[in-house]
Amino acid sequence: MNRMSKIVATIGPASQDREILSSMICAGLDVARLNFSHGTYEEHGQRIQLIRALSVELNKPVTILQDLQGPKLRVGNLPGGSVLLTPGEYIVLSSRPDAAMQEPRYAGKDIIPFDVPDLENSVTPGNRILMDDGALEIEVVGTSPNSVEARVILGGPL
Numbered sequence: 001m002n003r004m005s006k007i008v009a010t011i012g013p014a015s016q017d018r019e020i021l022s023s024m025i026c027a028g029l030d031v032a033r034l035n036f037s038h039g040t041y042e043e044h045g046q047r048i049q050l051i052r053a054l055s056v057e058l059n060k061p062v063t064i065l066q067d068l069q070g071p072k073l074r075v076g077n078l079p080g081g082s083v084l085l086t087p088g089e090y091i092v093l094s095s096r097p098d099a100a101m102q103e104p105r106y107a108g109k110d111i112i113p114f115d116v117p118d119l120e121n122s123v124t125p126g127n128r129i130l131m132d133d134g135a136l137e138i139e140v141v142g143t144s145p146n147s148v149e150a151r152v153i154l155g156g157p158l
Helices: 018-026 041-058
Strands: 008-010 031-035 063-067 090-094 109-113 128-131 136-144 147-154
Touching: 018 041, 031 041, 041 063, 090 136
Parallel strands: 008 031, 031 063, 090 109
Antiparallel strands: 090 147, 128 136, 136 147
């Protein structure tokens, strides 16, 4: 069958069984996605070996897609353990890990500490930053020494 689209499936603990993978390939699986945010390199290595072996056995080419996570930045200590971000609200990101504990608000804005030295030199106005695995989104509006001012696009608890 000559198709313009591809069938992609994430392979993990629930689908790594030889029989299940074989049936997926026979049903038309084109791309086996491995999520490297979860599992060990050894586990993924075993999955890759099995996918390649089944691809040869079944004479059906299967591409392997490795989904690699980007850098994970950590939020520092927040008073009360969390803060609620509201769409349209302005916040301050600080590269000082204890900033929010010393002064939870600055000029009426919540302070969110990050573990990124020189944070203000890593972003420019207009950049979007995703937090909490993409559940929250902010847009950079300005920078100053040790801090970044941003507007909340997608809000929620952090």
